[in-house]
Amino acid sequence: QQPVQSPQAVILREGEDAVINCSSSKALYSVHWYRQKHGEAPVFLMILLKGGEQKGHEKISASFNEKKQQSSLYLTASQLSYSGTYFCGTERAGSYQLTFGKGTKLSVIP
Amino acid sequence: NAGVTQTPKFRVLKTGQSMTLLCAQDMNHEYMYWYRQDPGMGLRLIHYSVGEGTTAKGEVPDGYNVSRLKKQNFLLGLESAAPSQTSVYFCASSYGGGGTYQETQYFGPGTRLLVL
Numbered sequence: 001q002q003p004v005q006s007p008q009a010v011i012l013r014e015g016e017d018a019v020i021n022c023s024s025s026k027a028l029y030s031v032h033w034y035r036q037k038h039g040e041a042p043v044f045l046m047i048l049l050k051g052g053e054q055k056g057h058e059k060i061s062a063s064f065n066e067k068k069q070q071s072s073l074y075l076t077a078s079q080l081s082y083s084g085t086y087f088c089g090t091e092r093a094g095s096y097q098l099t100f101g102k103g104t105k106l107s108v109i110p
Numbered sequence: 111n112a113g114v115t116q117t118p119k120f121r122v123l124k125t126g127q128s129m130t131l132l133c134a135q136d137m138n139h140e141y142m143y144w145y146r147q148d149p150g151m152g153l154r155l156i157h158y159s160v161g162e163g164t165t166a167k168g169e170v171p172d173g174y175n176v177s178r179l180k181k182q183n184f185l186l187g188l189e190s191a192a193p194s195q196t197s198v199y200f201c202a203s204s205y206g207g208g209g210t211y212q213e214t215q216y217f218g219p220g221t222r223l224l225v226l
Contacts, residue, residue, distance in 0.1 A: 032214075041219050096158075103152050
């Protein structure tokens with residue numbers, strides 16, 4: 001079952017902040033975040049593990065609420081290069097698979 | 111180091127034709143995946159492999175077959191193409207290797223398939 005992402009789309013001006021949410025009805029072991037620019041492949045941003053460990057991007061932060069099975073991606077002081085579609089991928093324990101959400105389209109304008 | 115490569119980049123098929131998509135990785139990754147991406151649907155897993163000689167079904171496996179005869183290659187076959195299989199297909203690989211969680215997946219550039 002796909003995780004639910006919100007919002008579906010957001011438009012920001014340069015320098016503004018944004019939060020993208022990802023929630024699942026299943027117990028999660030890890031949450032992954034990827035960004036995809038138009039016509040390109042998804043690119044890894046961050047992994048959040050059960051227990052609080054984070055691995056990934058220096059300028060983007062995220063959180064993982066294990067009790068609620070929710071993750072949030074925080075984009076601060078947005079730049080034009082942040083534009084793209086953001087996907088969360090969720091992993092259940094032992095599955096070695098990711099189930100991706102439908103994506104959040106982020107547009108940063110000057 | 112090319113990472114993950116996919117062949118072909120674009121293909122047009124007629125309904126009922128068959129074809130094979132090739133994915134190759136040079137990172138010595140154990141795990142490989144095939145996804146399809148349709149507008150508004152995100153990435154959906156078709157099949158995956160956790161090592162040479164192994165394959166498993168993902169979320170949307172019907173109408174596709176896969177093979178992993180060599181560690182570096184993962185083939186996706188369409189037995190009898192249908193218009194519903196028009197999509198962008200992405201291959202990905204990850205280290206795996208018995209870790210406790212899903213490692214980072216590295217994606218190929220994608221193959222655009224149009225079935226008429």
